[in-house]
Amino acid sequence: PLVLGIESSCDETSVGIVRGTELLANEVASSVELHARFGGVVPEVASRAHLEAMVPTLERALAKADTDLGEVDAIAVTAGPGLMGSLVVGLSAAKTLASVLKVPFYGLNHLVGHVAVDILDHGPLPTPVLALLVSGGHTQLLEVRDITGDIDEVGTTIDDAAGEAYDKVARLLGLEYPGGPVIDKAAQDGDPKAVAFPRGLTARHDMAKHRFDYSFSGLKTAVARYVERSERDGEPISVDDVAASFQEAVADVLTGKAVDACQELGIKHMVLGGGVAANSRLRTLMAERCEKAGVELRRPRPGLCTDNGAMIAVLGAQVIEAGRAPSSLEIPADSGMPVTQVIA
Numbered sequence: 001p002l003v004l005g006i007e008s009s010c011d012e013t014s015v016g017i018v019r020g021t022e023l024l025a026n027e028v029a030s031s032v033e034l035h036a037r038f039g040g041v042v043p044e045v046a047s048r049a050h051l052e053a054m055v056p057t058l059e060r061a062l063a064k065a066d067t068d069l070g071e072v073d074a075i076a077v078t079a080g081p082g083l084m085g086s087l088v089v090g091l092s093a094a095k096t097l098a099s100v101l102k103v104p105f106y107g108l109n110h111l112v113g114h115v116a117v118d119i120l121d122h123g124p125l126p127t128p129v130l131a132l133l134v135s136g137g138h139t140q141l142l143e144v145r146d147i148t149g150d151i152d153e154v155g156t157t158i159d160d161a162a163g164e165a166y167d168k169v170a171r172l173l174g175l176e177y178p179g180g181p182v183i184d185k186a187a188q189d190g191d192p193k194a195v196a197f198p199r200g201l202t203a204r205h206d207m208a209k210h211r212f213d214y215s216f217s218g219l220k221t222a223v224a225r226y227v228e229r230s231e232r233d234g235e236p237i238s239v240d241d242v243a244a245s246f247q248e249a250v251a252d253v254l255t256g257k258a259v260d261a262c263q264e265l266g267i268k269h270m271v272l273g274g275g276v277a278a279n280s281r282l283r284t285l286m287a288e289r290c291e292k293a294g295v296e297l298r299r300p301r302p303g304l305c306t307d308n309g310a311m312i313a314v315l316g317a318q319v320i321e322a323g324r325a326p327s328s329l330e331i332p333a334d335s336g337m338p339v340t341q342v343i344a
């Protein structure tokens with residue numbers, strides 16, 4: 001089916017168009033520069049930017065896919081989780097399109113979209129597959145038996161998300177927002193062994209209760225202490241070394257627990273998803289450790305890891321092919337939609 005997907009959960013206004021598992025268009029308009037000086041997304045600003053960008057982005061996507069609205073078989077949209085004022089803009093646009101075009105309407109889970117996007121690069125997901133979802137607001141290990149409706153949470157962060165840690169540490173180091181791409185770049189020139197930062201929830205007593213859970217707030221605090229101490233002692237820090245050492249700590253713990261989970265649960269396949277899945281060190285370290293463990297790894301291209309409409313469109317196509325019932329046009333945005341709920 002030709003599916004048009006709309007994403008507006010945070011600060012990216014995006015429209016993607018797919019035909020089954022084939023990517024036809026994926027236009028993204030980001031309001032990130034408007035938020036940069038605040039060091040994080042300002043909800044009111046994001047909401048207004050979505051309103052302004054929605055129609056032009058839709059038009060660009062249709063042109064790029066060389067199609068028109070009359071050809072579209074279904075409309076898919078992010079129903080949650082995300083910022084309420086941002087979600088409602090995409091949701092209203094999607095409902096309007098679906099009712100005018102008289103095509104089925106699917107309100108879908110943004111997080112599941114992050115996992116599904118790999119289908120555009122590598123075809124249908126094997127089952128079961130362990131998904132490591134690492135984004136700005138979430139960090140979860142998921143056992144996915146069916147991307148259209150059978151997902152279990154195996155582990156989660158007990159405090160900050162991995163992307164959030166990147167953004168906060170970038171701020172501590174005086175780097176710009178969002179922190180992920182800049183820290184990734186700075187780390188290329190740094191020594192990952194320069195500073196021994198903590199690996200959250202890997203101590204024996206933590207493992208008993210939090211075997212597959214993550215924690216990044218202690219790591220963030222350790223970076224803050226390190227920077228403060230260096231300033232007090234008048235010792236200049238190497239931003240590159242701190243970035244590389246921080247990045248190594250994040251990648252080490254993310255990959256370690258994910259591979260352990262595969263082995264313990266007897267899962268032979270892993271897939272990465274979410275903005276932090278674009279991280280170069282996470283991608284290579286995970287590939288190394290998966291290979292050693294005999295786990296087949298799937299990594300979507302970096303450009304598909306951050307928020308985009310194509311991830312929602314391809315999830316929509318999967319849901320349609322599985323024969324799932326469409327959503328009601330009455331559904332509200334669900335800012336706290338749980339990852340176990342694929343369709344609203």
Ligand code: ATP
Pocket residue numbers: 009010081082110111114134135136137138162163164166167178179180181184274275276277278279280305306307
């Ligand atoms: P959620 O999906 O949980 O609702 P979100 O949609 O805001 O949150 P994403 O767009 O999936 O998050 O990802 C954005 C996050 O990814 C930011 O925290 C950003 O710093 C991080 N990120 C992007 N590129 C990289 C990278 N190369 N390395 C590390 N982190 C990265």
Ligand code: MG
Pocket residue numbers: 010011012307
């Ligand atoms: Mg964003």
Ligand code: FE
Pocket residue numbers: 110114135136274275306307
């Ligand atoms: Fe996201």
